[in-house]
Amino acid sequence: MTYSLDTILQLENTPEFNKLDQQFNAFNPFKVLRVAKYEIRHSNVLAWLFDPNENHRLDSVFLRKVLTNLITKADNENKIDTFDYLSFAHASLSDVIVHREWSKNGIGAIDLLIEIPTLNLILFIENKVHSTESAGQLDRYLTSVKEYYPDRNVLPVFLTLSGDAPSHEAYWMLTYEDVLAIITHELELNRATIADNIHDFLSYYVALLEERLVDDEATMETALQLYQDYTSAIHLLYANANPAKQKQIELRQAVNMLATFDEATKHHLRLIYDRKRQTIDYIFKTGGNIIPQAFLEFVREQNITTYSAHTRVPHFVMDDWLPSLQHMHRLKRYWLNYGLIIWFERKGSKRLKLYVEVGPIDYSERLPLLEALEAKDIAFLKSGKQEGKKFTRIYTETVDVSDWTNTTAVKDAMTTLIDAPPFHSFNLTVTDVLRSLYDQSSVGL
Numbered sequence: 001m002t003y004s005l006d007t008i009l010q011l012e013n014t015p016e017f018n019k020l021d022q023q024f025n026a027f028n029p030f031k032v033l034r035v036a037k038y039e040i041r042h043s044n045v046l047a048w049l050f051d052p053n054e055n056h057r058l059d060s061v062f063l064r065k066v067l068t069n070l071i072t073k074a075d076n077e078n079k080i081d082t083f084d085y086l087s088f089a090h091a092s093l094s095d096v097i098v099h100r101e102w103s104k105n106g107i108g109a110i111d112l113l114i115e116i117p118t119l120n121l122i123l124f125i126e127n128k129v130h131s132t133e134s135a136g137q138l139d140r141y142l143t144s145v146k147e148y149y150p151d152r153n154v155l156p157v158f159l160t161l162s163g164d165a166p167s168h169e170a171y172w173m174l175t176y177e178d179v180l181a182i183i184t185h186e187l188e189l190n191r192a193t194i195a196d197n198i199h200d201f202l203s204y205y206v207a208l209l210e211e212r213l214v215d216d217e218a219t220m221e222t223a224l225q226l227y228q229d230y231t232s233a234i235h236l237l238y239a240n241a242n243p244a245k246q247k248q249i250e251l252r253q254a255v256n257m258l259a260t261f262d263e264a265t266k267h268h269l270r271l272i273y274d275r276k277r278q279t280i281d282y283i284f285k286t287g288g289n290i291i292p293q294a295f296l297e298f299v300r301e302q303n304i305t306t307y308s309a310h311t312r313v314p315h316f317v318m319d320d321w322l323p324s325l326q327h328m329h330r331l332k333r334y335w336l337n338y339g340l341i342i343w344f345e346r347k348g349s350k351r352l353k354l355y356v357e358v359g360p361i362d363y364s365e366r367l368p369l370l371e372a373l374e375a376k377d378i379a380f381l382k383s384g385k386q387e388g389k390k391f392t393r394i395y396t397e398t399v400d401v402s403d404w405t406n407t408t409a410v411k412d413a414m415t416t417l418i419d420a421p422p423f424h425s426f427n428l429t430v431t432d433v434l435r436s437l438y439d440q441s442s443v444g445l
Contacts, residue, residue, distance in 0.1 A: 004232065005236075005265070007230055007232050007233040008233040008236065008237065008269070008272065010230065010233070011226070011230040011233040011234070012272065012276075014226070014230075016222050016225065016226055017226055017230075017279065019222075020219070020222055020223065020226070020279050020282070020283075021276055021279040023219070024211070024278045024279050024282065025278070025279075026207075028204050028207055028208055029204055030204055030205060030208045031208065040111075042127060042129055042176075043100065043111045043112055043125075043127050044100070045205060046112060046125070046127070046179070047098050047100050047112055049062040049063075049183075050062060050063050050066075050096070050098050050112070050114055051096065051098040052093055052094055052096055053094075053096075056198050057194075057195060057198065058186070058194070058198075059094075060092075060093035060094065060096065061186060062182065062183075062186070063093055063096060063114070063116075064088065064089070064093060065182045065185075065186070066174070066178075066179075066182065067085075067088040067123070068088060068089065069174070069178050069182065070155070070157065070172050070174060071083075071085045071088065072390075073172075073173060073174070073178070074357070074391045074392075074393055075163075075165075075172075075173040076172045076173060077381045077383055077384070077393075078381060079172060080383065081383075082153075083121075083153065083155070084119075087119060088119070091118045091119055092118055093116060093118060093119075094118075095116075095117045095118055096114060096115065096116055096117075097114070097115040098112070098113075098114050098115075099112070099113040099114070099115070100112065102124070104144050104147075104148050105144055105147075107140045107141065107143075107144045108137065108140065108141070110124050110125075110126065110141050110144075110145070111125055111126055111127040112124060112125040112127065113125075113145070115152075119153075120151075120152055120153055121152060121153050121154075121155060122145055122149045122152045122153070122154045122155065123155045123157065124141070124145055124154070124155075124156055124157065125157045125158075125159050125174070126138065126141060126156070126157070126158055126159065126166075126171070127159045128158070128159065128160045128161075128164070129160075129161055129176075138156070138158070138166055138167060138168035138171055139168055141156070142154070142156050142168065142170060142171075155172060156168075156170055156171045156172065157171065157172045157173075157174050158171040158172070158173055158174070159174045159175070159176070159179075160173075160174075160175055160176070161175070161176050161212065163175045163177070163345075164347065164348050165347060165348070176209055176212070179209065180206060180209040180210065183202055183205065183206055183209075184206055186202075187199060187202055187203065187206065220286055220311060223282055223283045223286040223287060224286055224287055226283050226287075227283050227284070227286065227287025227288075228287065231287070232254070234280060234283055234284050234287065235250065235251055235253070235254035235284075236254050236257065236258065236269060237269055237272060237273045237276075237280050238251070238254075238273070238280060238281070238284045239251045239254040239255050239258060240254075240258055240266055240269045240270060240273065241269070241270055241273040241274070241277075248405065249405050250288060250405070286311065289311050290404075290405070290406075290407045290410055291311060291312070291314060291344070291346065291410060292309040292310065292311050292314055293407050294407045294408075294410035294411040294414065295307075295309050295314035295344065295411075295414065296309050297407065297408075297411045298411045298414040298415060298418075299316060301411075301415065302415070302418065303319070304316050304318070304319060305319055305322075306319070306322060306336060307336075308335070308336060310343075312345070312346075313343045313344065313345050314343065314344055315335050315336065315341055315342060315343035315344075316336075316341075316342055316343075317336060317338055317340060317341060317342060318342070318427055318430075318431070320427070320431045321340060321430065321431060321434055323435075323438075323439065324431075324434035324435055324437070324438035324439060325338045325339070325340060325434070325438075327438040327439075328340070328361060328365065328438060329361045329362055329365055331359060331360065331361065334359050334360060335359065338359070339358060339359045339360070339361035339365075339366075339369075340356070340357070340358055340359065340430075340434075341356070341357055341359060342354065342355065342356050343355050343357075344414055344417075346401075346404075347398065350400050350401060351398045351399065351400055351401065352398065352399055352400075352401050352410070352413045352414065352417070353396060353397070353398045354395070354396065354397050354398070354414075354417040354418070354423070355393060355395070355396050356393065356394050356395035356396075356426070356430075357391055357392065357393050357394065358370060358373075358384075358391070358392045358394060359390070359391060360390035360391065363387050363388075366389075366392075367385060367387075368437060369433070369437060370384060370385050370392060370394075371385070372433045372436065372437060373394060373429070373430070373433055376429045376432070376433060377429075378394050378395070378426065378429060378430070379394075380392050380393060380394045394430075395423070395426050397417055397420065397422065397423065399413050399416050399417055400413075401413045
């Protein structure tokens with residue numbers, strides 16, 4: 001790779017870079033207040049939304065929808081039987097008390113604790129935007145809350161940006177993507193009844209979350225193209241401004257080049273970076289994300305033809321399933337529009353996880369498929385067969401990745417999960433079930 005300061009000026013003058021920069025630097029009061037970077041400020045917004053007596057005039061809508069989301073979220077399926085969750089939908093929640101930084105017995109401060117007397121429930125949330133949980137933290141919090149509220153049911157929640165699983169099995173999972181969906185739906189559904197100032201406030205918060213969470217395809221493609229065309233410029237600007245990141249393998253050449261620059265040149269590079277920080281960071285992060293790159297190598301090696309190289313959750317279906325899936329009810333706005341999907345997802349700092357899920361096809365089709373899979377000893381939660389259930393995970397497995405900066409290492413981890421004997425057996429069983437259900441039914445069509 002050739003490093004030249006000219007490429008930095010070329011980058012700054014491309015229409016694509018300036019359009020992206022304009023997008024990231026649109027006015028948002030939450031950015032001015034630097035809410036995005038601090039858990040405590042996100043927790044303040046959430047506490048305001050959770051409290052039905054606050055001045056947002058949304059009553060208990062947000063709290064009720066979060067409770068419903070927790071119950072219906074696939075990651076929490078094995079916990080729902082411990083609660084009378086039907087009452088979540090209709091009980092009055094006007095007596096709610098919301099606590100910020102709740103702490104007893106010197107165990108540290110819990111970000112949000114919500115007393116819900118009507119449901120005899122204590123909901124508390126450990127909010128992790130950037131930081132990670134410390135050793136024993138979740139256990140201490142849960143023990144402290146149960147001791148202080150011995151007669152209440154306790155629902156502990158682990159809220160994260162990326163959907164990382166909590167280390168403590170008692171905690172329910174919630175993501176900011178869930179929060180974003182709830183607020184967005186409320187804004188769309190009740191625009192006419194929400195006060196203009198409240199609507200504007202929540203719209204700005206939605207924009208902030210979308211910027212951090214939503215992988216807009218057009219934006220990603222622009223960033224990827226800019227990264228490919230101006231890799232050296234992005235690396236120089238990023239490495240110069242982030243000394244703590246200079247040990248990253250992809251920055252090694254840029255760091256060597258920076259060592260030949262005088263301080264005046266480095267100062268000018270820093271000024272450019274400071275003006276365009278968020279845009280450069282996004283391009284670097286998007287371009288340096290090797291999951292889709294590894295996935296593309298994986299599908300080529302496996303000869304998989306139906307897939308999407310999503311940056312966070314690349315997904316696909318097995319080619320042996322396709323003839324049968326063509327006869328299954330096709331879905332809108334669900335992965336590849338098939339009612340059966342496989343995807344990879346990074347979990348924490350070391351693991352890659354493989355999921356297989358039956359999606360929200362019609363119950364008259366869903367139930368026979370699940371019963372046929374169950375008859376072939378494919379295990380899943382019993383609740384997966386309930387009418388109204390939309391997502392049922394029928395296979396999961398994880399593997400450690402030796403080096404998340406190495407495309408080959410990530411691709412090899414994907415291959416390991418697919419080539420493992422349990423998945424091979426699972427795949428044959430699913431293929432047989434699909435053929436028995438769909439190939440026969442299609443004979444007379």
